[in-house]
Amino acid sequence: MAGVTNAAFRALCLEQGAGLYVCEMITSRGLVEGDEKTRDMLVFSPGETVRSVQLYGVDPTYVGKATAILCEEYGVRHVDLNFGCPVPKVTRRGGGAALPWKRVLLGRILSAAVEAAAPYGVPVTMKTRKGLDDDKLTYLDAGRIAEESGAAAIALHGRTAVQHYSGKADWSAIANLVEHVSIPVLGNGDIWEASDALRMVSTTGCAGVVVGRGCLGRPWLFRDLAAAFAGEDAPPLPTLGEVAVMMRRHVELLASYDGEDRACREFRKHVAWYLKGFSVGTRVRTELGMLSSLDELDRLLAELDPAEPFPAHELGQPRGRQGAPRPVTLPYGWLDDTDGTRDELSAAELGISGG
Structure with missing residues (x-):
């Protein structure tokens, strides 16, 4: 890890x-x-x-x-x-x-x-x-x-x-x-x-x-x-909106230790893990994978459907390498x-x- x-x-x-x-x-x-x-x-x-x-x-x-x-x-x-x-x-x-x-x-x-x-x-x-x-x-x-x-x-x-x-x-x-x-x-x-x-x-x-x-x-x-x-x-599985809140919190915490620029770069590798199984478009995924600021993060997270339920088909599935x-x-x-x-x-x- x-x-x-x-x-x-x-x-x-x-x-x-x-x-x-x-x-x-x-x-x-x-x-x-x-x-x-x-x-x-x-x-x-x-x-x-x-x-x-x-x-x-x-x-x-x-x-x-x-x-x-x-x-x-x-x-x-x-x-x-x-x-x-x-x-x-x-x-x-x-x-x-x-x-x-x-x-x-x-x-x-x-x-x-x-x-x-x-x-x-x-x-x-x-x-x-x-x-x-x-x-x-x-x-x-x-x-x-x-x-x-x-x-x-x-x-x-x-x-x-x-x-x-x-x-x-x-x-x-x-x-x-x-x-x-x-x-x-x-x-x-x-x-x-x-x-x-x-x-x-x-x-x-x-x-x-x-x-x-x-x-x-x-x-x-x-x-x-x-x-x-x-x-x-x-507990109930999180919706995409709740996952987005978690993503924002993660970057905030990273920034508190390393500053905004490094935090955004560090967070890029986490994007695919957070969004795995959700119906998020290629453009948004790609831009999140090139994240460079908190403002950009907020803009992109605002494009997600907050009501989308957690993808049940991902339950029990391997994650990572x-x-x-x-x-x-x-x-x-x-x-x-x-x-x-x-x-x-x-x-x-x-x-x-x-x-």
Whole structure:
């Protein structure tokens, strides 16, 4: 969710419902070495009473130092370690979804983060995938290592690295992990509606859910989730007019952090997600995709039919990137053993998120 879960979007989601909203992923090395871009990402809205950050790293020393910085300098109250990114430029250097194959290194990284966070009373969690592919599964070992390292919980995306975001998430793997560890397991994958979350918890026994692509252009999903878990009736689906109000609010929040010009440019990628399934003309969609000012946004939103109902055919449908399965690119000899050194991974820390 790089480039999506910034302070503005998290504030928008927080206005909708209960939940823990995680800052877009940062690299541990960038934070420790004072990289300006990395530091600039650590911005939080006034309403974020519990600051949560996803941290990416391949070196136990850097991960430990970065965790301490987050706790001490930024008041972060939850650190999540990302071991789920399937992007080739990360996995080919042994990072992301490739790293859990190296069980010893995984344990060292988790232990370093847990030990660094302990003096501040901050829980450390991790997110991972099932494994590299169906023949090279790592999630059960990862769960055991997370438990032994003192992690507070583990989130499992029910896809392998080969799948990327294609196909369907394997919720049975989540149920299997629940049976193998005593720490809470959070389920991830194919939570498109609040009913999906309830079904995942019911069928897998997981302690909660992690939402990714399902909230793209749909921040009200968290309102629906809060109602569902509270046993309340589902709120009515928003009309196009209500979606337009949400779009305007999103740009306002972005502008409050980055200024109007940058906010409009940043919002362009969200337009298709918000309008997915609605009968909005090509011209309006195109102009919104080239947005440059709030005045222009208001003019274009005024052309939408405020009474148009939410497109029911979009319910339960995937959002965001999907693609097709792709081979996992790994360092030479990566599969030869389940250990690993820090030197061979020194180039793996890139500003790439995912999972």
